[in-house]
Amino acid sequence: MPGVSSSAARPSNRPSARAGFIPEGTRDVLPPEWSQREALRARLSACFSAWGYRGVEVPALEFASADHPQDALAFKLIDSGGQVLSLRSEFTTAVGRLVRSRFPQGPFPLRLQYGGRLWLRALNSELGRLREFNQMGVELIGVQTAQSDAELLHLAAAALETAGVQAQLEVGYPGFVDAVLEDAGLNGEARAAVHDAIDRKSGADVDLLAAQHGLSGAVRGTLHALTDLYGGPEVLDAAQALSPGVRAQEAVAHLRRVAALYGGPLLFDLGVSRRYGYYTGLTFRAYSAGLNQPVLGGGRYDLPGGLPGAGFAVGLERLMQALAPVLPPEPEVVLALDLASARAARAQGLHAELAWTDDWGELRAFSAARGIRRWVSDSPSGLTFTELAFTDLNGAEVTL
Amino acid sequence: MTPAPTRSADHLTLALPKGRILEDAIALLSQAGLPLTMPEKSRALRHEFPGVTILELRNQDVPIYVDLGVADAGIVGKDVLIESGRTVYEPVDLKFAGCRLSLIREVGATGEITRVGTKYPRAARAYLHSRGITAETVKLSGNIELACLTGLADAVVDLVQTGGTLKANNLEEVEVLFHSTARLIVNRAALKVRAARLRPLIENLRTLTAQ
Structure with a gap:
């Protein structure tokens, strides 16, 4: 049928491909x-x-x-x-x-x-x-x-x-979570799934996984504790008490050393376990x-x-x-009527655009549109600023 | 549109789904100590209380508002949360609005599953993948059971609450994908920056829902 084609056959009609779009x-x-x-x-x-x-x-x-x-x-x-x-x-x-x-x-x-x-x-x-x-x-x-x-x-x-x-800095240690899970006897897919549940602080998902994998009440308690292991320096004490394993204890000891060397206020979240296979030590982020x-x-x-x-x-x-x-x-922008005054204005920290014509009407119209309030020109007595006045739509004179 | 008013640093913005869950959510949150009352029936979508703003949203939008940080926390069904794919914190199972997401077929259907109708394409695809079923999923918006009855699909993945609708339409649950209840969800930065308000709220909600 002439004149009929599916839209898919005419990709140039997609709005995303039209001129002016990005x-x-x-x-x-x-x-x-x-x-x-x-x-x-x-x-x-x-x-x-x-x-x-x-x-x-x-x-x-x-x-x-x-x-x-x-x-x-x-x-x-x-x-x-x-x-x-x-x-x-x-x-x-x-x-x-x-x-x-x-x-x-x-x-x-x-x-x-x-x-x-x-x-x-x-x-x-x-x-x-x-x-x-x-x-x-x-x-x-x-x-x-x-x-x-x-x-x-x-x-x-x-x-x-x-x-x-x-902003506040917060420190985590994904390997700590992994160590605790290892000490709890979790391996393979089960460990990966529990990592994910803990990273989302989802106690409900921890319970679900615990039931699926037949974890003991004690292990379940430890996993729940991981989802709540965030806050100030007191978190490190709770983390140290959570798991006696060497890896977990070393992680907490390392964080204590870092916190002492840093000296400033830090938040901790020892339940952070995103990309635990990639990060080999601490992770940190800043919240505003x-x-x-x-x-x-x-x-x-x-x-x-x-x-x-x-x-x-x-x-x-x-x-x-x-x-x-x-x-x-931003610094104020002025219109400079000559190169010398532009240089002088820039030396004062102003931004100066150069006049490109002697047609003052055109310069006034541009200045109004561009939001330039002052012209600057060079005179024997030095730099002269001229405050511009414009007429508004009702014909009244206004100074910008 | 009125711009969002400037708020104190410990102001809480909560995203709640409109409809049935809203009443239960507001009742539970006020029991947990927030100064909330059920808003008057009106067209307002944003309700201001002392120190708390409630945003009334479609339930699918709740995880988006929380993940992107426009709301600090929210309440939403686990089914909607899984379907959203958003990685927000979900510290409390509120244990209401219970339901299950199930694979449903006509009673006695045994043929190969080649097309599945659902409001939950992400969960349906994950399930089909885990079972090694290569079926097409079709996203539908409502009355999903009809897809089975009309032959649009060989099976549907949908919410089941009591099973009454299924029985009335000669349908049966073949397998439960997962059970769902309402969850408190929290923005990942907000939990840390607004801990002084959110942690007591989380504790209170846990106590209230512990029975």
Whole structure:
């Protein structure tokens, strides 16, 4: 039938492909957000540098690999040689690769910072439904001590303070949960299922699994205790009393050393067990009071090849959200009628746009539309500012 | 739309499903010490009480509001929570609104299952996968039993409360996927940042539902 075709046969009619649209989960960054975000980036980067973390950049294109922890979530591309590539979906793996090939001899500890964009195929609501987003972070590689863990907590606190975010740091230790489950005699699929229930603090699911796997009342009590093991330093005492096993006791002793070295206030959640197979030591995150999402997260892991590493990352989009109420205003923009006055205005910390024409009517109209309140010109007596007055829709004169 | 009012740091925002669960939830939460009363019948969707805001939502939306942190905590059926796939904390089984999600077929049906009608496609797919059944799932919105009776599907996955509807329509439960009750769910950051308000609430709810 002429004139009839299914919508699927005409992909160019999909709204997502129309001119002016961008893919879901991506965003344009406009002024003033752009300059505020760049200022934040500069402050964080300077903070990391001051602690000795040197910057590296890794490619956004990587070889796709089934071993990559985010492989299932990464965008894939095929290059002209048929090689499957991934868009960078996480920094730690990429920095680990860089360390192995570029710094095989260290010197360790190796302190590196990175920043840039990451991409995920699916919308991630944890990130505000973004598929393209910005992260900055640090890695402290080659050492595995309480001091190095405490250093990262100090640096995380310093970074948040630099950014102006009020936040609380919380420490967890997924291996502690695993040790307690091992001591309780849980293995294989049962242990994985109980990890998941404990990470969701679901006492009901713990009971269900306990019944399914025939766990004793004592074990069930221990598992319930894990779901409630969060709060202040008192948590460490409860954790120490929970399981006599060597692994569990060492985990708690390590956390005590880190907490003492850190010295500041810390929250603890020893029921955190997300990615317990990946993290080899403590994990931590920062909560900002105004935002029910963490603004920073990190932990200790092993790089492929066995080198110990630890680090943390901040999501710039999330951090901007937390900071929105306290971000400083941008400097005033003035219109400079000549190059000399523009230079002088900039020297005073103003932003100056240059006049591009002698048509004052056009300059006035532009200034009104752009929100420029003052013109600046050079005169023998020095810099002269002219406050602009505009007529509003009713013909009355107003000064912006 | 009125903007959300600015709130003190220990203000609680709770997401509750409208309808039958709302009354039970408000009764239980007020027993647990929150200053709540059943809102007057009105078109309002947001109810303000001293230190607590109640958001009245479709039950499927409760896990979304809590996971994304717009609400600090909420009450929702385990069935809806599993279907949402959201990883929120679920510290208390409130033990009301009990039901079970089951695989249902016409009485005596033995043919291969090739298509399953359900309001719970995620749970249905997980179940079919675990049983090694390669069947198509069709997402439906209501009166799921009809899918079986009309031949739209060979089986349905749906909630069963008493089984009365099944009997009346010559249907039977083949297998129970899981049992569901109402749960208190809590945003992962809110539990830590608002611990001073949420922990006593959790303790009180546990005591109240312990019998």
